[in-house]
Amino acid sequence: MSVPYGETVITAKAEADGDDGIGRTGRQPVLTAIMGAACISSSAILVTLAHAGAIATAFYRCALALPILVPLAVLEQRKLGPRPAASRRTALVAGFFLAVDLVLWNHAIVDVGAGVATVLGNLQVLFVAAFAWAVLRERPERRYLVLLPVILAGVVLVSGMLGGHQAGLHPLAGVVYGIGTSAAYACFLLTLRRTGGQTPHVAGQLADATIGAAIGAIILGLPFGGLQFGLSWHSFGWLLLLALLSQTVGWLLITSSLPRLPAAVSSLLLLLQPAAALALAAIVLHQQPTLLQVGGALLVCLGVLALTWRPKSRDGGALKTTADRGQRSVDLAQASTANST
Numbered sequence: 001m002s003v004p005y006g007e008t009v010i011t012a013k014a015e016a017d018g019d020d021g022i023g024r025t026g027r028q029p030v031l032t033a034i035m036g037a038a039c040i041s042s043s044a045i046l047v048t049l050a051h052a053g054a055i056a057t058a059f060y061r062c063a064l065a066l067p068i069l070v071p072l073a074v075l076e077q078r079k080l081g082p083r084p085a086a087s088r089r090t091a092l093v094a095g096f097f098l099a100v101d102l103v104l105w106n107h108a109i110v111d112v113g114a115g116v117a118t119v120l121g122n123l124q125v126l127f128v129a130a131f132a133w134a135v136l137r138e139r140p141e142r143r144y145l146v147l148l149p150v151i152l153a154g155v156v157l158v159s160g161m162l163g164g165h166q167a168g169l170h171p172l173a174g175v176v177y178g179i180g181t182s183a184a185y186a187c188f189l190l191t192l193r194r195t196g197g198q199t200p201h202v203a204g205q206l207a208d209a210t211i212g213a214a215i216g217a218i219i220l221g222l223p224f225g226g227l228q229f230g231l232s233w234h235s236f237g238w239l240l241l242l243a244l245l246s247q248t249v250g251w252l253l254i255t256s257s258l259p260r261l262p263a264a265v266s267s268l269l270l271l272l273q274p275a276a277a278l279a280l281a282a283i284v285l286h287q288q289p290t291l292l293q294v295g296g297a298l299l300v301c302l303g304v305l306a307l308t309w310r311p312k313s314r315d316g317g318a319l320k321t322t323a324d325r326g327q328r329s330v331d332l333a334q335a336s337t338a339n340s341t
Contacts, residue, residue, distance in 0.1 A: 037272045039246055039250030041274075041277045043118070043250075044115065044281065046238050050238035052228075052231060053226045054103050055225075056226060058213070058217040059218060060242075061239060062217065072207070072252075076203045077201070080200060083201050091212060092211060092215075100187075100216065101184035103217065104180040105121050107173075108178040110174075111177060112171050113174070114287060115281035116159065116289070118274050118278070119158050119277070119296075119301070120175060121185070122274055122300075122301075123300070125308055126151065126307075127183045127187075129144050135190075147303045147306055151303035155179070155296065157295055158299075158300060274301055
């Protein structure tokens with residue numbers, strides 16, 4: 001969920017800086033990334049505790065983050081200069097896909113459980129590569145086709161449809177919502193890909209996309225309902241914590257740290273968020289996963305890890321393959337280590 005916004009290819013940045021491991025980049029980016037992933041891993045638990053509905057949760061998560069993000073964007077613009085108008089428009093449009101992602105994911109949390117929904121919401125790497133193949137004619141590496149059935153098998157196991165244990169209300173519907181979450185987030189990433197690399201701004205792009213997501217939640221709420229402005233203080237408090245911890249602090253920590261890390265380290269961080277979410281769901285919400293679900297989660301995470309892992313040659317550079325053009329799409333998905341969840 002490198003950067004949730006924009007096409008920052010971690011391997012290129014690490015190679016340009018001469019980084020080939022944690023030793024050269026320092027420990028601080030690793031700790032910062034871990035803190036960011038830990039913040040974001042609490043999202044599903046906070047959504048569950050808020051009990052505010054899928055669309056209302058998506059709207060307030062974004063709207064309550066803006067009083068912090070907008071001033072940060074203004075300060076950033078004073079330091080770095082204004083952003084291109086095209087980049088700002090793209091971020092706003094991409095925010096609509098982010099709204100769809102959040103709404104579907106909120107439904108998945110109810111139907112399949114907080115921990116499992118987080119695992120299912122981290123499959124965007126599959127859809128980024130698939131969409132890029134279908135639309136942009138960027139053929140993915142062969143390992144994509146090899147690992148796809150492995151990851152899908154993990155999805156079946158983690159859903160709880162096997163083994164007689166169901167953490168949520170409707171496991172099959174939850175799986176569909178979870179997969180839809182990843183597909184919407186992949187559209188979000190590919191939309192930003194067109195202009196994301198044209199500017200070093202982080203807070204500004206995050207603020208614009210969050211504005212677009214808040215507007216998108218309102219648009220979705222008009223035909224489908226569910227957008228309520230009157231909330232209890234209990235729900236408002238959890239949503240405020242969600243906006244501050246996940247939508248703001250978590251993503252800013254991830255954004256500032258992962259571009260300074262080697263690709264291998266950032267790939268390993270893919271495992272942290274869903275693993276922490278499963279643990280938190282078991283501790284806080286008492287949603288105990290079965291051994292099959294834990295095995296499925298490991299299968300999904302390890303499959304995504306293997307898909308995004310880029311081996312190094314002996315001279316320290318990334319190995320070149322005939323699918324380098326398609327690998328840019330996988331790099332983009334890897335750059336979203338911390339998903340919108």
